[in-house]
Amino acid sequence: MSEQPLLRVEGLSKYYGNRLGCTDVSFELWPGEVLAIVGESGSGKTTLLNCLSTHLEPSSGRTEYRMRDEVWRNLYELSEAERRFLMRTDWGFVHQNPADGLRMTVSAGANVGERLMAVGDRHYGHIRDTAVDWLGRVEIAADRIDDQPRSFSGGMRQRLQIARNLVTGPRLVFMDEPTGGLDVSVQARLLDLLRGLVGELGLAAIIVTHDLAVARLLSHRMMVMKDGRVIEAGLTDRVLDDPREPYTQLLVSSILQV
Amino acid sequence: MTAALSVRSLSKTFTMHLRDGVVLPVVENVDFEVHAGECVVLGGPSGAGKSSILKMVYGNYGVDGGQILLAHDGAEIDLATADPRLVLTLRRDTIAYVSQFLRTVPRVSALDVVAEPLVIRGVDKSEAQERAKALLARLNLPERLWSLPPATFSGGEQQRVNIARGFITDHKVLLLDEPTASLDATNRAVVVEMIAQKKAAGTALLGIFHDEEVRQQVADRIVDVTAFAPRIAA
Numbered sequence: 001m002s003e004q005p006l007l008r009v010e011g012l013s014k015y016y017g018n019r020l021g022c023t024d025v026s027f028e029l030w031p032g033e034v035l036a037i038v039g040e041s042g043s044g045k046t047t048l049l050n051c052l053s054t055h056l057e058p059s060s061g062r063t064e065y066r067m068r069d070e071v072w073r074n075l076y077e078l079s080e081a082e083r084r085f086l087m088r089t090d091w092g093f094v095h096q097n098p099a100d101g102l103r104m105t106v107s108a109g110a111n112v113g114e115r116l117m118a119v120g121d122r123h124y125g126h127i128r129d130t131a132v133d134w135l136g137r138v139e140i141a142a143d144r145i146d147d148q149p150r151s152f153s154g155g156m157r158q159r160l161q162i163a164r165n166l167v168t169g170p171r172l173v174f175m176d177e178p179t180g181g182l183d184v185s186v187q188a189r190l191l192d193l194l195r196g197l198v199g200e201l202g203l204a205a206i207i208v209t210h211d212l213a214v215a216r217l218l219s220h221r222m223m224v225m226k227d228g229r230v231i232e233a234g235l236t237d238r239v240l241d242d243p244r245e246p247y248t249q250l251l252v253s254s255i256l257q258v
Numbered sequence: 259m260t261a262a263l264s265v266r267s268l269s270k271t272f273t274m275h276l277r278d279g280v281v282l283p284v285v286e287n288v289d290f291e292v293h294a295g296e297c298v299v300l301g302g303p304s305g306a307g308k309s310s311i312l313k314m315v316y317g318n319y320g321v322d323g324g325q326i327l328l329a330h331d332g333a334e335i336d337l338a339t340a341d342p343r344l345v346l347t348l349r350r351d352t353i354a355y356v357s358q359f360l361r362t363v364p365r366v367s368a369l370d371v372v373a374e375p376l377v378i379r380g381v382d383k384s385e386a387q388e389r390a391k392a393l394l395a396r397l398n399l400p401e402r403l404w405s406l407p408p409a410t411f412s413g414g415e416q417q418r419v420n421i422a423r424g425f426i427t428d429h430k431v432l433l434l435d436e437p438t439a440s441l442d443a444t445n446r447a448v449v450v451e452m453i454a455q456k457k458a459a460g461t462a463l464l465g466i467f468h469d470e471e472v473r474q475q476v477a478d479r480i481v482d483v484t485a486f487a488p489r490i491a492a
Contacts, residue, residue: 030343188364195363199378217363221342235317235342242319246275253276 012061036219092165098157262462268324283488356424434465
């Protein structure tokens with residue numbers, strides 16, 4: 001086990017004018033650790049994810065990341081070029097809507113290959129072989145490699161987006177409601193796939209979800225957000241089986257039993 | 259000799275915020291030790307807090323006060339105050355738990371469910387699966403079920419998958435929540451034998467067994483949980 005965290009977050013806050021997005025969030029994320037951020041719409045979880053992934057600049061606080069050369073960098077002080085390089089290589093971002101994370105008018109193979117080229121792979125045969133391998137890992141048949149994601153179902157698109165993100169061997173992946181909007185059977189397949197890949201690759205991940213079952217299945221640790229604040233945090237099964245805060249108890253008791 | 263597991267002055271209440279903040283005291287001043295090679299059974303009627311104690315010892319329930327000391331990696335660690343990452347390490351290496359009900363994951367086969375604790379520890383996947391097969395065979399789970407996800411299995415079949423998963427590693431502390439509740443006599447006997455082997459191998463076991471006969475066969479000591487009943491009502 002690595003002796004150092006990958007990400008350190010301290011006192012992170014984001015205000016939209018006078019309105020609170022999220023406030024005073026602090027935590028550490030370790031290599032191989034999956035953290036779920038749960039809460040209902042408007043709780044600030046997506047704002048937090050966007051700040052962490054540098055899509056938004058926080059109003060105050062800091063987020064430090066341990067780069068591959070072991071140097072700690074404050075994410076909000078990176079140059080635009082450094083930030084983009086990080087996003088293309090060492091990080092992944094899986095959007096709820098696959099269309100936001102894919103290029104819909106280029107082939108599935110190119111969607112995966114493009115990330116490889118971004119990290120300097122120039123050998124066409126290798127890129128194509130890797131793309132085929134990754135499509136297989138996300139259970140997309142090799143004969144769909146030349147098809148555009150426009151012709152894919154929602155579940156397939158989401159699996160393609162995951163392949164595109166993981167092909168460069170990132171150490172940290174952000175996911176925003178990765179199973180939102182999918183049929184339950186499609187969801188189950190995607191969750192199982194994600195669970196397997198995260199474990200196999202030893203990825204660290206931060207997953208925003210309002211679905212506690214998704215958090216239970218994928219995460220080691222969770223943070224519950226309400227009104228922009230983290231109100232409860234801890235080991236996932238502890239928070240779900242012995243919730244302390246009134247709001248967390250409400251969330252847990254609202255799960256429908258099948 | 260230090261115990262594999264020492265529980266000291268443990269107390270627990272539930273605060274039900276959705277029911278006007280009603281406070282339900284569960285247990286207080288829970289004190290006992292479990293040594294290597296013995297099986298300690300938590301005794302007492304339903305509702306006395308036996309399962310809650312087991313869940314606290316596994317870190318699944320939080321505690322209000324007290325210590326849960328585990329011998330881990332040459333040191334003594336208090337699981338009650340350990341951070342989530344340390345609890346996960348303790349679960350990987352030192353403390354295992356056979357829950358009463360199996361929590362199934364879609365599409366993951368019974369064999370992989372059983373092999374997983376070994377794979378997490380870095381054991382080669384094919385070797386882990388061989389050991390999983392041996393355990394499932396020993397527990398008389400029909401071979402045709404091994405490659406299927408256990409979600410559709412009967413209660414007794416799921417319980418045997420759960421038992422195999424808990425017994426596959428050499429964790430020093432093993433928690434058992436009614437592992438024989440849904441089993442027939444043949445498989446109960448297998449589990450009793452497996453517990454005896456764990457004891458012989460120096461594992462410290464803490465369990466709940468409602469079945470009188472099984473309890474008599476496995477228990478070295480019974481800890482009466484009613485002694486830890488909270489003195490004051492809410």
